Amino acid sequence: MKHASPDEIRTAVRDSYGQIAANDQTGCGCSCGTDADGPEQLATAMGYSDAELGDIPEGANLGLGCGNPHAIASLEPGETVVDLGSGAGFDCFLAARQVGDKG
Numbered sequence: 001m002k003h004a005s006p007d008e009i010r011t012a013v014r015d016s017y018g019q020i021a022a023n024d025q026t027g028c029g030c031s032c033g034t035d036a037d038g039p040e041q042l043a044t045a046m047g048y049s050d051a052e053l054g055d056i057p058e059g060a061n062l063g064l065g066c067g068n069p070h071a072i073a074s075l076e077p078g079e080t081v082v083d084l085g086s087g088a089g090f091d092c093f094l095a096a097r098q099v100g101d102k103g
Helices: 006-022 039-045 050-054 090-099
Strands: none
Touching (some): 039 050
């Protein structure tokens, strides 16, 4: 069995998530939710508050997350945050509000 190269894996992941975004789908197929769950229900199940969900731009919550880093990160103003996620920046928008203009 031939193993996929890093470039082949990267392309497959990019294509998969691109299809999710382009087709207005919800979820990545992981065990975090089901296809019947909407992005808001998935985010609420992971502990995001209604206020946090109301603070992000429309379309940023694709229901791709499998956790809530804000619940454990305790971000402070001025800190640097690196998001290695694969969605539309859902957590980046929330982190930006916490770290402020100098973060």
